[in-house]
Amino acid sequence: MGLLAGAVRRAQDLAQRAVPAGRLIYRGPSDARRVALTFDDGPDDLTPAYLDVLDHYGVPGTFFVMGDLCEVRPDAVGEYRRRGHQLGGHGYDHASFPSLSWRELEEQLARSEARIGPVPEGRLWIRPPYGQWDARTLVKLWARGHVVAMWSLDSRDYGHPAAEQIVARCAPGEVEPGEVLLFHEGHQHTIDALPAIIEGLHGAGYELVTMADLVAR
Numbered sequence: 001m002g003l004l005a006g007a008v009r010r011a012q013d014l015a016q017r018a019v020p021a022g023r024l025i026y027r028g029p030s031d032a033r034r035v036a037l038t039f040d041d042g043p044d045d046l047t048p049a050y051l052d053v054l055d056h057y058g059v060p061g062t063f064f065v066m067g068d069l070c071e072v073r074p075d076a077v078g079e080y081r082r083r084g085h086q087l088g089g090h091g092y093d094h095a096s097f098p099s100l101s102w103r104e105l106e107e108q109l110a111r112s113e114a115r116i117g118p119v120p121e122g123r124l125w126i127r128p129p130y131g132q133w134d135a136r137t138l139v140k141l142w143a144r145g146h147v148v149a150m151w152s153l154d155s156r157d158y159g160h161p162a163a164e165q166i167v168a169r170c171a172p173g174e175v176e177p178g179e180v181l182l183f184h185e186g187h188q189h190t191i192d193a194l195p196a197i198i199e200g201l202h203g204a205g206y207e208l209v210t211m212a213d214l215v216a217r
Helices: 003-018 047-057 067-072 074-082 102-116 135-143 163-169 188-203 211-215
Strands: 034-042 062-065 086-089 147-149 180-184 207-209
Touching: 034 047, 034 188, 034 211, 047 074, 047 188, 062 067, 062 074, 067 074, 067 102, 074 086, 074 102, 086 102, 086 211, 102 135, 135 147, 163 188, 180 188, 188 207, 207 211
Parallel strands: 034 062, 034 180, 034 207, 062 086
Antiparallel strands: none
């Protein structure tokens, strides 16, 4: 791990420990070889392909979905759940939470929650768009009972890299126990990379679980 990556991880750990237990999550416990695959920005036309890859390997994912896209594809919400995946919120239209007024943020959250519906975990997990939050955002999210779900390893698939680059960034040598890996929906190169990533992690003895299961121990 490089110096910059180590500094980022230490900052994440400090933030996670500084807030009420289980309400801001960057990673899970490091005492077991378990990691979580998470996916932002769905649902879209490629969602079935993502779900098919995960089905093939018997791996659950955690999907942070946008309210406006759930309006366009309402059947996708049930399909995520039917296939055994955790569903969380990612705002209504991907607006940065800190940029919104109190009323606008309330509207974003309420509209998204209405599209997602009740969740088995009891609390709706929320990943702020762009990973951006401030103290006001956290107060609002926690007041609504949400878990703020971040990540510890970024695949950087949003930059349109080759699938091989994504695989290399998520190789077992780059991953630590308890890691939360960030991916995005809507990218064929991410779909192409997933089989090698999953096979590599399985081969290294990692169990792939949802974020909720990762921290439930």
